[in-house]
Each structure stands twice: as structure tokens, then as C-alpha cells.
Amino acid sequence: MADLEQFRTEIRGWLEANCPPEMRQPVEDEGDVYWGGRNAKFKNDAQKAWFEACRDKGYTVPMWPKAYGGAGLSPAEAKVLREEMARINARPPLSSFGIWMLGPALLHFGTEGQKQRFLNEIARGEIRWCQGYSEPGSGSDLVSMQTFGEDKGDHWIVNGQKIWTSYADEADWIFCLVRTDKENKYQGITFMLFDMAGDGVSTKPIKLISGNSPFCETFMDDVKVPKSYGEDIPAYVGEINRGWDVAKYLLGHEREMISATGGGDRASSLGAVTSRKGTLDPVLRAEMALFDVDALSFTAMSEKFLDEVKVGKGHPAQPNMLKYAGTELNKRRHELLMAAGGSQALEWESDETENGKPARSWLRTKANSIEGGTSEVMLNVIAKRILELPGA
Amino acid sequence: MPLYYDDDQAMLADSASDFIREEGAIAKQLRHWRDRDCKDGFGHGLWEQFGEMGFTGILLPEEDGGLGMGQVEANIVLEEIGANLTPSPFLSSSVLAATALKHGSNDTRGRWLPDLVAGKNVYAVAIDEGRKHRPETIACKAEKSGNGFKLSGKKDFVVYGASAEMIVVAARTSGSDSDADGITLFAVPQDASGMSHDSVRLVDSSMASHITFDGVELDGDAAIGEVDGGRDILNAVLRAGRVGAAAEGVGVARGAMDMTVDYLKQRKQFGQLIGSFQALQHRAAHLYSEVEIARAVTIKAAQLLDAGSEKADLMASVAKAKVAKAAGLAVKEGVQMHGGIGMTDEYDIGLYMKRDRALQEFLGDMYYHAGRVADLSGY
Numbered sequence: 030m031a032d033l034e035q036f037r038t039e040i041r042g043w044l045e046a047n048c049p050p051e052m053r054q055p056v057e058d059e060g061d062v063y064w065g066g067r068n069a070k071f072k073n074d075a076q077k078a079w080f081e082a083c084r085d086k087g088y089t090v091p092m093w094p095k096a097y098g099g100a101g102l103s104p105a106e107a108k109v110l111r112e113e114m115a116r117i118n119a120r121p122p123l124s125s126f127g128i129w130m131l132g133p134a135l136l137h138f139g140t141e142g143q144k145q146r147f148l149n150e151i152a153r154g155e156i157r158w159c160q161g162y163s164e165p166g167s168g169s170d171l172v173s174m175q176t177f178g179e180d181k182g183d184h185w186i187v188n189g190q191k192i193w194t195s196y197a198d199e200a201d202w203i204f205c206l207v208r209t210d211k212e213n214k215y216q217g218i219t220f221m222l223f224d225m226a227g228d229g230v231s232t233k234p235i236k237l238i239s240g241n242s243p244f245c246e247t248f249m250d251d252v253k254v255p256k257s258y259g260e261d262i263p264a265y266v267g268e269i270n271r272g273w274d275v276a277k278y279l280l281g282h283e284r285e286m287i288s289a290t291g292g293g294d295r296a297s298s299l300g301a302v303t304s305r306k307g308t309l310d311p312v313l314r315a316e317m318a319l320f321d322v323d324a325l326s327f328t329a330m331s332e333k334f335l336d337e338v339k340v341g342k343g344h345p346a347q348p349n350m351l352k353y354a355g356t357e358l359n360k361r362r363h364e365l366l367m368a369a370g371g372s373q374a375l376e377w378e379s380d381e382t383e384n385g386k387p388a389r390s391w392l393r394t395k396a397n398s399i400e401g402g403t404s405e406v407m408l409n410v411i412a413k414r415i416l417e418l419p420g421a
Numbered sequence: 422m423p424l425y426y427d428d429d430q431a432m433l434a435d436s437a438s439d440f441i442r443e444e445g446a447i448a449k450q451l452r453h454w455r456d457r458d459c460k461d462g463f464g465h466g467l468w469e470q471f472g473e474m475g476f477t478g479i480l481l482p483e484e485d486g487g488l489g490m491g492q493v494e495a496n497i498v499l500e501e502i503g504a505n506l507t508p509s510p511f512l513s514s515s516v517l518a519a520t521a522l523k524h525g526s527n528d529t530r531g532r533w534l535p536d537l538v539a540g541k542n543v544y545a546v547a548i549d550e551g552r553k554h555r556p557e558t559i560a561c562k563a564e565k566s567g568n569g570f571k572l573s574g575k576k577d578f579v580v581y582g583a584s585a586e587m588i589v590v591a592a593r594t595s596g597s598d599s600d601a602d603g604i605t606l607f608a609v610p611q612d613a614s615g616m617s618h619d620s621v622r623l624v625d626s627s628m629a630s631h632i633t634f635d636g637v638e639l640d641g642d643a644a645i646g647e648v649d650g651g652r653d654i655l656n657a658v659l660r661a662g663r664v665g666a667a668a669e670g671v672g673v674a675r676g677a678m679d680m681t682v683d684y685l686k687q688r689k690q691f692g693q694l695i696g697s698f699q700a701l702q703h704r705a706a707h708l709y710s711e712v713e714i715a716r717a718v719t720i721k722a723a724q725l726l727d728a729g730s731e732k733a734d735l736m737a738s739v740a741k742a743k744v745a746k747a748a749g750l751a752v753k754e755g756v757q758m759h760g761g762i763g764m765t766d767e768y769d770i771g772l773y774m775k776r777d778r779a780l781q782e783f784l785g786d787m788y789y790h791a792g793r794v795a796d797l798s799g800y
Contacts, residue, residue: 298794298798298799298800300795300798300800301798301799301800303800304799304800309800314795314800315791315792315795317795317800318791318792318794318795319742319746319787319791321739321791321794321795321798322739322742322743322746322787322790322791322794323714323743323746325718325735325736325739325794326714326715326717326718326739326740326743327714329424329714329717329718329720329721329736330713330714330717330718332424332717332721333424333425333717333720333721336423336424336425337423337424337425339423340423340425342425350706350709350710350713353706353707353710354710354711354714405703407706408702408703408706408707409699409702409703409706411706411709411710412699412702412703412705412706413702415706415709416682416702416705416706416709417686418682418685418686418696418697418701418702418705419686419693419694419696419697420697
């Protein structure tokens with residue numbers, strides 16, 4: 030414990046010296062998030078300085094080993110870093126699907142060569158990744174996906190279409206589920222990695238009800254994917270035809286991640302925040318109070334879940350419950366924010382709302398309970414794996 | 422502090438669970454006493470066993486003969502009481518009254534605590550006046566009289582009041598009805614003259630009294646803590662009682678849910694187990710989520726209370742309100758998913774619904790506590 034306290038003192042000093050004041054503000058919009066990648070641009074010098082300071086210490090991915098660009102922190106040390114960053118409202122220095130998704134998959138399933146190359150690129154913000162899972166005909170029933178890679182000896186020729194690929198139009202590489210055996214549903218999928226700058230890959234942003242386009246359609250038209258990028262660097266994670274294992278592992282990870290952030294900013298009471306702008310109608314106040322009860326309770330649940338994960342307690346399917354409850358809560362939160370905001374919250378194009386922030390955020394939350402497994406799929410999983418109710 | 426039981430707490434949970442499942446089972450206690458029209462509404466034999474286990478003094482310091490444990494440990498016992506619908510004076514005596522008595526003088530503690538710890542005496546707490554929980558207003562009056570006090574007024578919903586050897590009464594010693602200050606807690610013995618009980622059986626077969634105090638003469642040393650300084654003690658009693666009631670509610674929810682999920686795995690209609698129907702699976706899964714969350718926030722509130730955190734008061738209300746929601750859902754879904762058999766007295770699921778109803782009301786329902794969350798949060 031004494032060591033941890035010393036570590037805390039060190040971190041505090043380091044943050045004081047290295048985190049610019051501009052980076053100690055809440056993230057307001059997309060531009061405030063640095064995603065890295067070949068074409069990345071910094072919004073300002075402070076963002077650049079903060080990112081580079083963290084990158085050089087391995088703090089973009091604090092728990093990854095030093096050899097792969099991380100800081101090699103223990104879970105307890107990483108918690109101290111998180112707490113100290115939260116204390117000064119420090120923004121994350123780098124956000125990416127490489128950190129959240131591909132990284133954990135490689136740490137679990139990757140070869141040493143893959144880890145050396147791809148994890149370092151991710152940690153240093155050099156390559157921006159996107160995720161190619163869903164297809165137009167394969168949403169909740171993901172395993173029915175059809176994108177096909179024809180085996181040509183030392184390479185595949187990939188054809189097909191992915192959908193809901195987040196920021197595919199800005200990504201450099203894609204980790205993509207590709208069918209490599211049409212006869213074998215679950216054991217016929219390969220988790221491939223390839224460069225999107227190659228011939229035959231094209232993307233088209235999808236305009237959402239929020240007016241924003243965070244997701245794309247991604248088309249693969251005779252894309253040549255080599256089976257290897259060098260010694261001990263296969264172009265696929267895990268084994269050929271066993272990509273579903275990797276995908277399932279990552280889905281669990283994704284649900285955990287979504288559930289950890291699902292309830293949004295729960296530190297402050299929604300009723301307290303919204304009532305500052307004017308008195309709440311009595312029934313709305315009552316709804317706010319009931320929401321705050323649920324939100325504060327969910328915060329305790331998240332805390333309990335994270336505490337239990339650290340010591341290997343808790344049911345392995347528990348993230349599904351957190352994902353379900355957290356995302357439903359966040360949708361409710363934004364319904365109440367819209368109600369409290371009145372006609373101002375309706376303004377789509379105005380300075381006062383910074384071009385419709387409340388409405389766009391409200392609409393965005395509707396995807397919370399769809400992406401990463403719908404609420405209905407989560408309930409199916411809880412019913413079967415936790416309650417062990419009989420299969421239909 | 423991590424939000425799960427440490428090794429000692431896990432051991433306590435195991436032994437409390439085994440003991441109460443065995444000795445506090447529905448057939449052995451709730452139905453047994455109810456069907457004999459027992460005027461106490463609980464079994465004294467089990468209360469003595471609680472004494473042998475040390476549960477009766479769980480919150481009391483060792484110098485008072487207790488186990489010197491905290492709210493988390495008391496809640497462990499209460500969750501098992503809830504899951505087994507065990508009629509017990511534990512919450513009233515060992516949580517509410519014990520929390521009040523901890524603030525008493527050496528004489529007060531010496532007079533009342535040994536018989537509580539031994540499982541010999543049962544104590545009650547008289548707070549409510551009127552049909553809803555409004556502890557902010559206390560009209561029951563204790564006027565100075567000689568070296569002591571003269572107590573007059575009415576109290577309602579005094580759980581197990583008629584069986585109690587002593588009743589902790591919150592009374593006004595100065596100021597007007599809704600003043601925060603000017604409250605004093607008194608330990609009123611069962612045989613105090615001028616005190617009359619109207620004892621009523623409630624929907625869950627427990628007993629509660631309307632008590633009238635008609636110029637009850639009390640010694641000066643009947644006061645627990647400072648005269649006029651009882652609001653802080655009362656608040657401590659309420660916090661412990663609310664978090665405790667939340668834990669019992671978690672147990673009720675868990676018991677009802679387990680029973681219902683088991684039923685879904687046994688009952689067949691249309692040639693299949695009804696648990697295979699997605700319409701029921703989703704509702705059961707939603708219920709599971711709510712009960713898990715209610716349990717998490719109840720443990721959180723108990724830990725905060727034990728740590729003396731300033732957030733404990735808010736989180737006690739959050740926990741009480743959340744458990745009310747979750748347990749209410751558990752018993753309603755329980756009866757509905759059992760179908761016709763759920764409406765029969767023979768089947769236990771209806772007993773869960775009745776107990777939940779009484780527990781919801783005790784020390785403030787969901788509406789009271791959600792309102793309190795808004796008040797404490799400043800809106």
C-alpha cells in the first residue's frame with residue numbers, strides 16, 4: 030500500500046507537469062477526442078503535447094506490457110492512474126478501437142510478432158483501426174455473415190459488404206470477420222486484419238437520425254489479403270476458421286466496455302443538473318427522482334462488478350446484464366433531458382444548442398441498446414446463461 | 422472497500438443462510454405461528470436461538486455483550502430473514518432499538534441490553550404518527566414533570582409493539598411539531614402505566630400496535646442521550662433501519678425470484694416448459710437485473726454507513742427506494758408467472774407479496790424515499 034501511495038504521489042506530480050490545462054476539460058464533441066492514425070490531425074497544441082507525453086510514458090495503454098507500447102502497470106496502479114486523471118478531469122490522450130477491441134484480442138490470441146507490430150502501432154496512435162462485424166443481413170444473428178474469402182494459396186480474395194463499421198471512412202486498417210468455409214457455420218470464419226488503402230475497399234458513411242455519420246458501409250470487391258505480413262505476423266488472429274472464438278471473446282469485452290460507460294455521467298444527480306435552469310414540473314421532478322434512484326443504484330452495481338472482476342468473482346455472463354441495464358438507463362436519461370430542456374432542446378440549428386447537441390445526443394442514445402448486442406439479445410443471454418432457463 | 426463480502430462476512434453469510442433456512446423456514450415459523458393465531462406473530466424460541474448465535478447483539482459493542490459488527494453484517498442476517506420470510510423482531514430490536522440504545526448512558530445500556538443480547542427481551546421502536554412515515558414531524562409530547570417526564574400522544578405502526586418489553590419512543594420535549602430540534606428518545610418499559618396498545622395483525626401476519634400514551638410517567642433516566650438532542654440519534658436509528666429494511670427486501674426479492682425461476686423450469690403448458698417461452702424469459706431476465714442492482718446498492722449503503730460517510734444518508738434512501746422497486750417487481754411477477762396457483766394460500770409465493778407490501782411501507786416507501794433523494798440532491 031505504501032508503494033501505491035508513493036506511486037500516487039509520482040503520478041500526481043507527473044500529471045501536474047504534463048497535462049495542459051486545456052486537456053482538463055470535459056470532452057465536448059468529437060474534435061476533442063484524439064483517435065490517432067495515418068491521417069490524424071491534432072485539434073491544437075495542447076492535445077498534441079498531452080498525447081505525446083502519455084505515449085512516451087506508455088499511458089495511452091497503461092496496462093499493456095512495456096514491450097508493446099504500454100506502461101506495464103498492475104491493475105492497482107492503473108486504478109490509481111485512472112483516479113488521478115479523473116481527479117483533474119484529464120481527457121483520455123488517445124481513443125481507438127485498437128485500444129478497446131483489437132488490442133485485447135491480440136493480447137489474448139495474438140502471436141509475438143503480431144503483438145510487437147500491431148500493439149505498438151496502436152499504443153503509439155500510428156494506425157487507426159475499425160471493426161468489420163455486422164452485415165446487412167446479419168445483425169443480432171451475426172454468425173450468419175456471408176462476406177467470403179476465397180483461398181488462393183498464399184492469399185485470399187475477399188468479397189462482401191460490412192455495415193455499421195464505426196469511422197471506417199477515417200480508419201487505416203480493419204479487423205474483419207470473413208467466411209472462409211461455407212459448410213461450417215461457427216468454425217468457418219476467420220478474423221482477418223488488412224489495410225483499407227488496398228485496392229477494392231471502399232466506404233460510404235451512413236447518415237443517422239442524429240444527422241451525424243459515425244458509421245459506414247464498407248464494401249470489399251476482390252480485395253487481395255495476404256495470409257502473412259512477415260515472420261510470425263499472420264494476417265489473422267487465432268486460427269484460420271476459428272475467428273468466431275475471437276469475435277465472441279471481443280463481444281464480451283465490448284459489452285463490458287459499453288456497460289462501464291453505459292449510464293453516462295452518473296456522478297451528478299440528473300434532477301439537480303436539470304433543475305438549475307428552472308423549476309421542474311412536479312411529475313417530471315418525480316420522474317427525475319426515480320431516475321436518480323436507478324442511476325445511483327446502477328453506479329453501485331458497476332462498482333461491484335469491477336471489484337468482483339478483479340478477484341475473479343461474479344458470473345461470467347454478468348457484463349450482459351450491465352450492458353442491458355446501463356444502456357436502457359442512458360436512453361431514459363436523455364428522454365428526461367429532452368423533457369427538461371423544453372423547446373430549446375428541439376433546436377437543431379442554433380448557436381444556443383451548438384447545432385442541436387441535446388437532440389443529436391438524445392437520438393444517438395437510441396443506438397445504445399442496439400449496438401454491441403441488442404437489449405433483447407442481452408436478455409436472451411441472461412435467461413439462458415445466468416437463470417439457466419430451458420432453450421426454446 | 423471492495424463491494425463484496427470479505428472472508429469473515431462470507432462465513433457469516435454461509436452460517437446465517439444455513440441456520441435461517443433451516444430454523445426460520447416458512448413452514449416452521451411464518452405458517453406455524455400464523456395458523457395458530459399467535460398474538461406475538463413470531464416465535465420466542467427462534468429469538469432465543471438468535472441470542473445463542475449472537476445475532477441479537479450483532480450491532481452492539483463487545484463491552485455490551487455484542488458482536489461489535491456493523492451494518493453489513495446485520496444486513497447479511499436480514500437478507501436471509503427476508504428470503505425465508507422469517508417473522509422476527511430482529512430488525513426492530515437488534516437494529517433499530519439497539520442503534521438507539523447504543524447512545525444511552527451506562528445505566529440505560531446496563532438495564533436493557535443484556536436481556537436483548539440473550540434473546541430474552543424484544544424491543545420495539547415508536548416513530549410514526551399517522552398513516553404515513555413522516556418522522557420530520559413529531560407531535561407526541563414529553564413534558565417535564567418532577568424529576569422525570571410525562572408522555573402523551575399517539576404512535577402508529579409500532580411493529581411487534583405489544584410483545585416488546587420496552588419501546589423506544591421519539592417524543593417532543595420542546596419546540597413545535599415540525600421542528601428538527603427538541604426531540605428526545607425515551608426507553609418506555611412495557612408496564613408503564615397510562616400506555617395502551619391496540620395490536621393489529623397486518624397483511625403479512627406480523628403484528629403492529631397503535632399506542633396511546635396518556636400522561637405516562639417516566640423517570641428522568643428514561644431519556645436516551647441528551648434531552649432535546651434526540652434528532653441525531655433518531656436519524657441514526659432511521660438510517661440503520663432503512664438500510665436494514667432494504668436488505669430484508671433484497672432477501673424477499675431473491676426468495677420470490679428464485680421460487681419463480683424454479684417454477685418456470687417445472688411447469689409445462691402447450692407441451693413445453695413455460696420457461697422456454699421468450700415472453701417469460703425476458704421478464705425474468707429483467708427482474709434478475711433489477712434485483713442484482715438493488716442488492717449492489719444495498720451493500721454499498723451499508724458499507725457507507727459503517728464507514729461513517731456523509732453520503733450514507735442519501736444512499737440509505739436510494740437503497741430503500743431501489744429495493745422497493747425491485748422487490749415489488751419480484752413479487753408481482755412472481756404471482757403472475759405462477760398463474761392460478763400463485764393466488765392460492767397453499768403456495769408460498771403470495772406470502773412474499775404480502776411481506777413485501779408491509780416492508781415497503783416500513784420506514785418510508787419508494788415515493789417517500791425518491792422524494793428524499795430529490796430533496797437531498799437539491800431539487
